[in-house]
Amino acid sequence: AQSVTQPDIHITVSEGASLELRCNYSYGATPYLFWYVQSPGQGLQLLLKYFSGDTLVQGIKGFEAEFKRSQSSFNLRKPSVHWSDAAEYFCAVGGEYGNKLVFGAGTILRVKS
Amino acid sequence: EAGVAQSPRYKIIEKRQSVAFWCNPISGHATLYWYQQILGQGPKLLIQFQNNGVVDDSQLPKDRFSAERLKGVDSTLKIQPAKLEDSAVYLCASSLEGPRGSRAYEQYFGPGTRLTVT
Numbered sequence: 001a002q003s004v005t006q007p008d009i010h011i012t013v014s015e016g017a018s019l020e021l022r023c024n025y026s027y028g029a030t031p032y033l034f035w036y037v038q039s040p041g042q043g044l045q046l047l048l049k050y051f052s053g054d055t056l057v058q059g060i061k062g063f064e065a066e067f068k069r070s071q072s073s074f075n076l077r078k079p080s081v082h083w084s085d086a087a088e089y090f091c092a093v094g095g096e097y098g099n100k101l102v103f104g105a106g107t108i109l110r111v112k113s
Numbered sequence: 114e115a116g117v118a119q120s121p122r123y124k125i126i127e128k129r130q131s132v133a134f135w136c137n138p139i140s141g142h143a144t145l146y147w148y149q150q151i152l153g154q155g156p157k158l159l160i161q162f163q164n165n166g167v168v169d170d171s172q173l174p175k176d177r178f179s180a181e182r183l184k185g186v187d188s189t190l191k192i193q194p195a196k197l198e199d200s201a202v203y204l205c206a207s208s209l210e211g212p213r214g215s216r217a218y219e220q221y222f223g224p225g226t227r228l229t230v231t
Contacts (some may be wrong), residue, residue, distance in 0.1 A: 041224065044222040061130050090156070092155070100169060101156075103156050105153030
C-alpha cells in the first residue's frame with residue numbers, strides 16, 4: 001500500500017532564506033507525486049506534480065521538487081522564502097492505477113522576519 | 114471559473130446528532146471526492162464518485178456515513194449519528210477525468226467544512 005512520511009512537523013525559516021521540506025514515499029511501482037499547500041481556513045492548492053520524465057519539476061510560487069527514486073524522496077525546495085509562504089505543506093502519492101491520493105501528515109512552515 | 118463550493122463552512126453538533134455537508138464541484142468535472150482531515154493529519158479519502166457512480170468507498174465508515182451524487186453534479190455527505198472522533202475538516206475536491214487518467218490527479222479542493230462534535 002502507498003504511504004508518505006513527512007519527517008518534520010514544524011519548520012521555521014527566516015524570510016529570504018532557502019527552504020527544503022522533506023518527503024519520503026513508499027510505493028511498489030512508479031509513483032505519481034504531488035505537493036499541496038494549505039493556508040489557514042483554506043482548501044489545498046496544488047503546487048507541483050511529478051508523473052514521469054525530468055526528475056526536477058517546477059511549480060507555482062517559485063517552488064520546485066526533485067524526485068529521487070533511489071532515496072524514495074520528493075523534497076520540496078524554494079531558494080528564497082517570503083512571509084506569504086507560511087502555511088502547511090502536504091506531500092501526496094498516487095498509484096498508477098486509479099487516482100487515489102495518499103497524503104503525508106503535513107509540515108507547518110513558519111517564516112520569521 | 115468558479116472553484117469548488119462547500120457549505121456550511123463550520124458546524125457544531127452534539128454527539129449522536131446528524132449532520133450533512135454539501136459540495137458543488139467545478140463545472141464539467143466528472144469526478145468528485147470527499148476527504149476527512151483530522152487535526153494534525155493529512156486528508157484521507159472517504160469516497161470517490163465518477164459522475165453519479167461510486168468508484169471507491171473503501172474507507173467510508175458505512176455504518177454512520179453516507180454520500181450521494183444523484184445527478185452527477187453536486188454531492189451531499191451525511192453523518193448519522195455523529196461521534197466525537199468525527200470532529201475534523203471535511204474537504205470536497207473535483208477533477209476533470211475519472212480513474213486512470215493522469216489529469217484525474219489534478220484535484221481542486223474546496224475550502225472545507227469544519228465539524229466539531231461535542
